[in-house]
Amino acid sequence: MPTTDYDPGSLPDLLPLYYKRLFPFSQYFRWLNYGGVTKNYFQNREFSFTLKDDIYVRYQSFSNQSEMEKEIQKMNPYKIDIGAVYSHRPNQHNTIKSGVFQALEKELVFDIDMTDYDDVRRCCSAADICSKCWTLMTIAIRILDRALREDFGFRHLMWVFSGRRGVHCWVCDEAARKLSAAGRSAVAEYLSLIRGGEDTVKKVQLSDPVHPFIKESLKVIEQRFEKYALVEQDILGSKESTDKVLALVPDEVRKELVAFFLIERNPVVRWKKLTAAVQVMATAKRGFYGDKEIMLQYCYPRLDVNVSKGVNHLLKSPFSVHPKTGRISVPIDLKAIDKFDPFDVPTISLICEELDRPKTAEEKGEATAIQTENNGEQRKVRDYKRTSLAKYVKLFDQFVEEMEQCRKGELLRKSGESELVLGSSACPYTDKPPPGESELVLGSSACPYTDKPPLGKTPLC
């Protein structure tokens, strides 16, 4: 559905319906509660609301899911941001001595905004995006997701469409949430390649040997460069855009290419010539990566590193609405990342309208069955399921579920480890060898040989 179907003026009327019947509070709470890892983990989390007329309210916090629901339904925020987990409840920060109230933990987050690519995209500028330049976001997700998983070992990454012109990544692993500001900076710097602002002509300089991370990133770009950059963006098409590319190669190569481009118009052939010309240089002068540097300058992810570096930096929440486009910030399915179309993401007006549609016979049957269960939460579940939001909530649910499973597995592994370690040595009372596997279950109860209770906290047999 095109954005034109959404009228920003209708937002105050739609938000109460959205927060009352569609916002996935249950999964949202489960996510941010992280299984109650530490005391007050959810309670000490900062939320901030943007209300009508850009009134910005920081340091909101809630005791539990029900309080959060009530508060959000009362205030109907135009936008919700998520901040850090603090040392104290954020809504009481005024009552705490200054310096004591501190941001302790937060997901490691990344913010990629299409406006940062304005010097290298020809189809749109500023807040506008189209299916052509969206490829840049797909490339960014692929490169960063691989690096965060393979190079850093993170597992719980949630990619979210910002609602307008970019994507966010929430790295939710415990190790990521506990990162210090210095640790976050280090990760952000590792992932940053584009240097210099508007005045810097050449923004990427590779040195020999090329870091394996850059090699991996280049693989992602190389697969898409011809279609995206040469054909769709036509970066070697007009004189102006060709000059911008030529400004990135050494003088001697440039002269040769200018002459060649006079007779050859096909951008793919032009690029082949450029690659061949710089490769000649590469043999004469080891470590010259002119063509790779151009590819990276045009396609490598451009991170807003300040968002990633600060523990207390706020970032727009998943399932918040973008007030200008009306689109919901939805999770992106990595398995179908090439198919993700930002223009397919439902607007608040669409899903509210879908809710108003007459129920099908099947839905009516379900509703009756659920009402007999007398469970308000279940009724809400059915509501979003009747809208285009359903598949995104499902993705979110899967993400939370996987994290919970991992946590359970980790806990089991840890308890299993302590039993196994101890189980493999002899019983301290009898010097008998450890019991067989089936007896390991008894680890926490008495010694199977002597019937003596386990020593202290640690099971010994």
Ligand SMILES: [Zn+2]
């Ligand atoms: Zn575009």
